[in-house]
Amino acid sequence: MAFADPNLEIPDRYDRSGEVPAGVVVGGGDDESYELPVVDMARLLDPEHWEAEVAWLGSACRSWGFFQLINHGVDEAVIQKMKDNTVHFFELPLEDKNAVAVCPDGGIEGFGHHFRTSADKLDWAENLIVETQPIERRKLEFWPSNPPTFRDSIDKYAMEMWNLATRLLGFMASDLGVEQETLLAAFRGKRQSMTLHHYPPCHHPEKVIGIAPHSDGFGLTLLLQVNDTPGLQISKDGRWHPVRPQTGAFVINIGEILEVLTNGHYKSVFHRVVVDTERGRDTIVVFQDACINGVVKPLPELGEARYHAIDRLEYSKGHATEIFSRGERFVDTLKK
Secondary structure, three states: OOOOOOOOOOHHOOOOOOOOOOEEEEOOOHHHHHHHOOEHHHHHOOOOOOHHHHHHHHHHHHOOOOOEOOOOOOOOOHHHHHHHHHHHHHHHOHHHHHEOOOOOOOOOOOOOOOOOOOOOOOOOOOOEEEEEEEEHHHHHHOOOOOOOOHHHHHHHHHHHHHHHHHHHHHHHHHHHHHOOHHHHHHHHOOEEEEEEEEEOOOOOOOOOOEEEEEEOOOOOOEEEEEEOOOOOEEEOOOOEEEEOOOOOEEEEEEEEHHHHHOOOOOOOOOOOEEEOOOEEEEEEEEOOOEOOEEOOOOOOOHHHOOEEEEEHHHHHHHHHHHHHHOOOOOOHEEEO
């Protein structure tokens, strides 16, 4: 790893000087209309305000594909323990982290570098990926036992995220005008995975990138910032919009599969992570997968399909090819 000293010369396999400056970045003085929407779960649960807040949630999903969620109701003790264990894990010596290293046979679970482009350039990040649901798919050999409480934290946090996802999906169904069970059934029993990211500081941020531009290939993404270091940027109207993380908030975004399920009403958008010169950034990201009887297709209740149906496995292959080889959204190739 090249992260021990942020002042060191950037190794060639991390040098992406031609990619990082690409695109206009909106600064802090721009119009407030470009602030990421903030959705309040307390208002969604309040009979007096839920209708307006559901409309606001739907607007965020349609126009941004992202929003911050406050008053989410997730157990704060579970959150704090997960944060503490994440920080502890990434502070371990490399040899200790490699106890759960990614297998060289092509699997993605474990610790290491996971996101390569066609040019084999590496993101300026360390990652740990584990599959958390269904329980029978868990490979505990990739779940760190150091720190000792990490596995228990992952288990509890995964359940909290599923509960949060189901609440959000219920309100999304209300916004879309479909029965809650119709949308929830596409997610229930499907894969849930968790990715922990550590983005070390770098004194040459113009040469490296935390995560290259991409759209998420699952249904729903729930991101928790461990600290307040910024870095996430969202593509909208041809410009990159930095996200100012609110303390205690989750960042939620629409994955490509949910875009298809909603027949294009909700949008999955490109986003990237840039690194800070002085401060590291840690995040905990949970991905909720979805499909209808093994097929990625629009919900029939939402009218004439605007996307071609595709087998879930074939979708995964196509998404990986488009994102990592061409830098494009695979979902666009499914549009009729």
